[in-house]
Amino acid sequence: xxxxxxxxxxxxxxxxxxxxxxxxxxxxxxxxxxxxxxxxxxxxxxxxxxxxxxxxxxxxxxxxxxxxxxxxxxxxxxxxxxxxxxxxxxxxxxxxxxxxxxxxxxxxxxxxxxxxxxxxxxxxxxxxxxxxxxxxxxxxxxxxxxxxxxxxxxxxxxxxxxxxxxxxxxxxxxxxxxxxxxxxxxxxxxxxxxxxxxxxxxxxxxxxxxxxxxxxxxxxxxxxxxxxxxxxxxxxxxxxxx
Amino acid sequence: xxxxxxxxxxxxxxxxxxxxxxxxxxxxxxxxxxxxxxxxxxxxxxxxxxxxxxxxxxxxxxxxxxxxxxxxxxxxxxxxxxxxxxxxxxxxxxxxxxxxxxxxxxxxxxxxxxxxxxxxxxxxxxxxxxxxxxxxxxxxxxxxxxxxxxxxxxxxxxxxxxxxxxxxxxxxxxxxxxxxxxxxxxxxxxxxxxxxxxxxxxxxxxxxxxxxxxxxx
Numbered sequence: 001x002x003x004x005x006x007x008x009x010x011x012x013x014x015x016x017x018x019x020x021x022x023x024x025x026x027x028x029x030x031x032x033x034x035x036x037x038x039x040x041x042x043x044x045x046x047x048x049x050x051x052x053x054x055x056x057x058x059x060x061x062x063x064x065x066x067x068x069x070x071x072x073x074x075x076x077x078x079x080x081x082x083x084x085x086x087x088x089x090x091x092x093x094x095x096x097x098x099x100x101x102x103x104x105x106x107x108x109x110x111x112x113x114x115x116x117x118x119x120x121x122x123x124x125x126x127x128x129x130x131x132x133x134x135x136x137x138x139x140x141x142x143x144x145x146x147x148x149x150x151x152x153x154x155x156x157x158x159x160x161x162x163x164x165x166x167x168x169x170x171x172x173x174x175x176x177x178x179x180x181x182x183x184x185x186x187x188x189x190x191x192x193x194x195x196x197x198x199x200x201x202x203x204x205x206x207x208x209x210x211x212x213x214x215x216x217x218x219x220x221x222x223x224x225x226x227x228x229x230x231x232x233x234x235x236x237x238x239x240x241x242x
Numbered sequence: 243x244x245x246x247x248x249x250x251x252x253x254x255x256x257x258x259x260x261x262x263x264x265x266x267x268x269x270x271x272x273x274x275x276x277x278x279x280x281x282x283x284x285x286x287x288x289x290x291x292x293x294x295x296x297x298x299x300x301x302x303x304x305x306x307x308x309x310x311x312x313x314x315x316x317x318x319x320x321x322x323x324x325x326x327x328x329x330x331x332x333x334x335x336x337x338x339x340x341x342x343x344x345x346x347x348x349x350x351x352x353x354x355x356x357x358x359x360x361x362x363x364x365x366x367x368x369x370x371x372x373x374x375x376x377x378x379x380x381x382x383x384x385x386x387x388x389x390x391x392x393x394x395x396x397x398x399x400x401x402x403x404x405x406x407x408x409x410x411x412x413x414x415x416x417x418x419x420x421x422x423x424x425x426x427x428x429x430x431x432x433x434x435x436x437x438x439x440x441x442x443x444x445x446x447x448x449x450x451x452x453x454x455x456x457x458x459x
Contacts, residue, residue, distance in 0.1 A: 048365050077367030087362035091380050100376060101366035146362075153366060 001026045001188055002047055002157065007056035009042060009212075016042050018212040020056070024190060026156070029183045031199040031220075032192045034209035035235060040192045041161050043209070047190065048079045048159065060157070077105050080150025084162040086142045088134035088149070094121070095130040098149045106153065113152070120148035124178050140171030147178055158182065160191040196240060200224060208232045245425070249432045252419045259415030260436050266333045266411060267398045267440065273337030274397065275390075278344030283374060285349050296345070304342035308403055311335040316407040328408035332401070340397045344390055351386035352378055384455045391448030398440050412436050 002024040009017035016039045024030050032040045045051040046058055049065050049072055058065045063075055088097050098117035102108045108116070121127045124144035126137075134142055143163055150158055160179065164172040176198050183189055183202045193199065199206055199220055206223045208216040208231075216229045227233045249256065284296030303311070315331035326334070355378050363373035405413025416433035420426055 050361055050365060073367045073369055076365055079365070081362070081365040083358055083362060085356075085358055087356070087358035089359065089362075089377055089381075091384075101363075101368060104372055104376065105367040149366070 001028075001061060002190070003057075003059045004043075004046075005057040005059075007046065007053050007058050009039075009046065009051065009054045016212050017046070017053070020214060022207070022214060024188065026188055027186045028204045029187075029189045029191070029202055030205050030207060031203040032190065032207045032209060033194065033196075033199065033235070034215075038209040039212040040209050044159050044161055044190055044192050047157070048076050048081060050081075073105070077101070077153055078155050078157065080147075080153060080155040080158040082143070082146050082150055082158065082160045082163045084165050086134070086139070086146045086166075088142055088145055090134050093131050093133055094126075094137070094145050097134065097145060098152045101149070102152050116152050117148070120151045121145070123151070123181075124148045125174070138171060139167045140174045143167065143171075143175045144178055147175075147182075151182075157188045157190070160189065160193065162192050162194070164193065164195055194239065196224075196236075208235070210235070244431060245428055248419070248423060248425055248428055252423070255415045255419055256412070256432060256436060259410065259412035259433075260439075262329060262410045262414075263398075263401050263404070263412040263436070264440065266329065266336065266401050266404060266409065270333050270336035270340060270397055270401065271394055273333075274340035274344055274393075277337060277341035278348055279379070281341060281345035282348035282352060285345065286352055287370070300342045300345055303339060304346070306339075308335060308339045308400055309406060311339050312403050312407055328404060328414075329410050332404035332407055332409035332411070336397060336401055336403070340393055340400070343393045343396075347386045347389040347393065348382060350389075351382035354385050355381045387448065387452050387455060391445070391452070394448070395441050395444055398444060399437060402437075 002022070004020045004022040007017055007020040008015070020043060032044065034040050042051055046053050047060060047065070053066055060075060060079065063070050065075065088094075089100070092100065095114060095117050098120065099108075099110070099113035102113040102116060103110060118127060118130060121130055124147055126141050126144055129137060129141060129145070134145070137145065147163075163179070164175050167175065172195070176195060179189070179191070179198070180202050191198075191203075203220050205217055206220050207214055208223070208227070208229065210231050216223065216227060216232050223232075224236065227236055281296050281299050284292040285300070287293065312332050312335035315326055315335050316328055319326060319331070359377055359381065360373055363377040364370070368376065401411055402413040403409070404411035405417060408414065412433055416429055420429040423429065
């Protein structure tokens, strides 16, 4: 479904992604971990072309993401994205945040879009916040709205860029619960996170990145029990023993 | 002591000028806002040639005196066969001139909106222009209301330029009253009062808008 074929990316002289080869299948939940600055987020952001790649080939559903002929808006409507800092639209209510793209991109009627929006608000557990503004919500609630906003486009793929890193500790659980439920329903998910518990429980595959390379990947149980790479071992010991 | 008989005896003349100043200001205000938004978006759009055109517009127009721009439309264009009345030429000049300042204010406002807003909007499948119109500009407008308010007040005052090119505005009729009555300074005091009738409510309106928008998140 998502395929990186020897993808490289430079920011000026800085080589952020080095020969990335990766294939993600439909329904798979892939968790990307690694030290900060390792290129995890950049790799994720390449998938919906928030970042462009320098060379190699990246395809989503056999569509070349960086091809000029590819209708990027067409591609993006099929890929939901959740950001570390939520990025809800502050001038719109929760309901409007969710209905904007379905109405403008999928041309849904207002009634239809609101029905869908309420369904997903119910699903993320905050139906009563439909008419609130983002600033009236807690961080965890905002992130759940952001997930509902992504889901309302009925995407095949959801990308999560450190979705819990900006949250107070007591709010992380509510967001992870929503993500777990989503994973169990068979959504294709790529998640950049430091939540090792989530990775262990939900991921089909863990990818460990460092210095722009994929150093190791495997099933969570194997990876945690016996990381092969020295750097992965070091990273895990730092993150798990504190 | 101010001689109010000048005002009373020439009230029709003053009011005619006042009416045209209001009209020119309103047209130029709407025009400059629309051009300003377009130029601002051109300056920051991810398309290089548009950036250049936008920058050229701003740098060229805002660094030329308004009077010369007005002269261009009033006495320059006839040489290529386009004749505009003083009112039309002056109003266009006002709109084009003020737009360069409004474009700069709006550009600063757009760039003050967090980058993630555009990313969130684009990643949901909205086009660049949709994201701009629906997500970015409404947030930018709140930030730019105070500087744009200043520009609008300047615009009303700058409309006095119409008086120089037979634009039939307050200033023009002020000159007329002065030359008929041989009274100079008091005539212009009344002219100034008419401008204040326009600019003070505008000033208060901008202040009110600023407070109201600040309240709505």
